[in-house]
Amino acid sequence: MRVSLICSATLFPLACFAFPAIKREISEDTLAQYAALAAKISREVEVKRGPTRRAFDADAQRISTTGEHAYVSPGPDDIRGPCPGLNTLANHGYISRTGVDSILAVTTAANEVFGMSLGLATFLSVYSGVMTGDITSFSIGGKPKSSLLGGLTSSLGLLGEGQGLSASHNRFECDASPTRADYNTGDPVSLNLAQFEQLVAMPKGPNGYDLTVMNQFRGAGFNRSIATNGHFFAGPFTHLAVNAAAYSFTYRFFGNWSAERPGEGYLDLETLKSFEGVIGEPGNFQWKQGRERFPENWHRRPIGDEYSLFSLMLDAVDAITTVPYVIAIGGNTGKPNTFTGVNVGDLTGGVFNAQTLLQGNNLACFAFQAVNLASPDILRGGLLGDLAQTAVQKLTEALGSIFATLNCPQLVKYDTSLFNAFPGAGSGL
Numbered sequence: 315m316r317v318s319l320i321c322s323a324t325l326f327p328l329a330c331f332a333f334p335a336i337k338r339e340i341s342e343d344t345l346a347q348y349a350a351l352a353a354k355i356s357r358e359v360e361v362k363r364g365p366t367r368r369a370f371d372a373d374a375q376r377i378s379t380t381g382e383h384a385y386v387s388p389g390p391d392d393i394r395g396p397c398p399g400l401n402t403l404a405n406h407g408y409i410s411r412t413g414v415d416s417i418l419a420v421t422t423a424a425n426e427v428f429g430m431s432l433g434l435a436t437f438l439s440v441y442s443g444v445m446t447g448d449i450t451s452f453s454i455g456g457k458p459k460s461s462l463l464g465g466l467t468s469s470l471g472l473l474g475e476g477q478g479l480s481a482s483h484n485r486f487e488c489d490a491s492p493t494r495a496d497y498n499t500g501d502p503v504s505l506n507l508a509q510f511e512q513l514v515a516m517p518k519g520p521n522g523y524d525l526t527v528m529n530q531f532r533g534a535g536f537n538r539s540i541a542t543n544g545h546f547f548a549g550p551f552t553h554l555a556v557n558a559a560a561y562s563f564t565y566r567f568f569g570n571w572s573a574e575r576p577g578e579g580y581l582d583l584e585t586l587k588s589f590e591g592v593i594g595e596p597g598n599f600q601w602k603q604g605r606e607r608f609p610e611n612w613h614r615r616p617i618g619d620e621y622s623l624f625s626l627m628l629d630a631v632d633a634i635t636t637v638p639y640v641i642a643i644g645g646n647t648g649k650p651n652t653f654t655g656v657n658v659g660d661l662t663g664g665v666f667n668a669q670t671l672l673q674g675n676n677l678a679c680f681a682f683q684a685v686n687l688a689s690p691d692i693l694r695g696g697l698l699g700d701l702a703q704t705a706v707q708k709l710t711e712a713l714g715s716i717f718a719t720l721n722c723p724q725l726v727k728y729d730t731s732l733f734n735a736f737p738g739a740g741s742g743l
């Protein structure tokens with residue numbers, strides 16, 4: 315049977331579950347903003363089914379770094395976290411400089427400033443609101459002061475108090491990241507200078523630190539985690555979707571577009587350093603939290619060629635084609651170099667297997683359905699008011715129409731007991 319994913323992927327059950335109690339309401343105005351965003355997502359799905367080439371338009375693509383969007387280093391109470399893209403947006407006031415903002419604001423900024431499709435930006439934001447925040451807002455780093463969370467459940471997030479992205483290990487933040495160390499090292503949030511040096515030392519591709527580089531670097535990162543982290547865990551969602559995104563986003567969003575290179579961005583060292591908050595030269599790099607900034611005269615992806623969930627899916631398959639061993643799901647069993655793969659057929663009751671994972675949309679279906687099947691636990695205790703439920707429901711329905719186009723086979727079995735062999739798995743996704 316083929317099913318739509320309308321009620322899939324952790325956030326989508328919000329549209330499908332009945333919530334028993336009302337905690338706090340949102341205003342009609344805010345609801346209208348949600349409805350408008352949902353309508354925009356639906357329109358985007360209709361018009362955008364594949365990659366498009368657009369002419370370079372300097373004025374439309376140049377990102378302002380002056381006036382209200384001047385770089386200001388974060389104050390002592392401002393929060394920053396593991397995502398250099400969100401840190402940059404906050405340092406320039408494209409989202410709240412406090413580091414805590416609504417899913418609407420984060421979605422809009424990621425879309426307008428970096429050229430992330432509304433569907434992808436909404437998915438990432440709503441997922442963060444549900445998993446790490448209070449549903450309609452979240453912290454891009456550590457736990458916020460409760461007064462900053464403007465959302466629905468205040469001190470009662472779905473997972474208890476919203477802890478922020480920094481504390482989302484194995485649900486969002488994951489091991490083997492490009493520039494962040496593994497959770498087991500004690501600091502998966504700060505940029506790791508040794509990893510950054512390794513990235514910078516890679517031979518550059520035709521577009522600088524492009525996907526030819528990032529795919530190889532992903533293979534190296536996977537091997538590094540296997541060789542050094544006894545608690546390394548590679549889950550279906552965090553490894554096949556989030557980890558893939560961390561590598562492709564580096565090039566796809568940080569690359570600088572120009573008239574000289576229409577069609578593709580170029581990511582040089584200075585641009586990479588600027589977005590990652592690094593100063594100095596190879597062998598002598600320095601990093602401090604809060605330094606991430608837009609380079610002067612930087613141009614985003616062309617308007618109308620936004621990077622979507624489908625773009626990510628294509629890049630993820632491309633990465634696995636280049637470094638096939640990164641397709642493995644599993645982990646180390648307590649010591650370095652003990653990586654043991656989970657049999658995808660056993661995990662999914664034979665719906666997916668290693669041979670078919672790269673066919674059609676299976677990779678995305680597997681990664682996102684894994685989140686869905688784990689979600690009833692996650693949603694335990696969720697309390698939404700009527701308007702709030704309607705608001706988030708509008709977004710999840712709009713996202714559902716995107717996932718429906720994947721036409722995924724139904725996953726009825728998902729045997730997470732197979733993860734018990736991995737001490738680093740926790741309740742990982």
Ligand code: HEM
Pocket residue numbers: 396397398399400420421424428430434435438439442479482486487488489490491492493494556557559560561563564567568
């Ligand atoms: C829209 C909402 C977004 C959310 C909720 C989000 C969240 C995250 C999280 C939790 C991570 C850590 C993943 C890991 O452990 O590897 C991450 C990594 C990353 N994100 Fe985002 N992100 C968002 C948007 C963006 C945007 C717009 C960009 C690009 C401009 C971006 C670029 C990156 C990159 C490059 C990494 C990898 C960092 C590394 O080197 O390890 N993200 N993001």
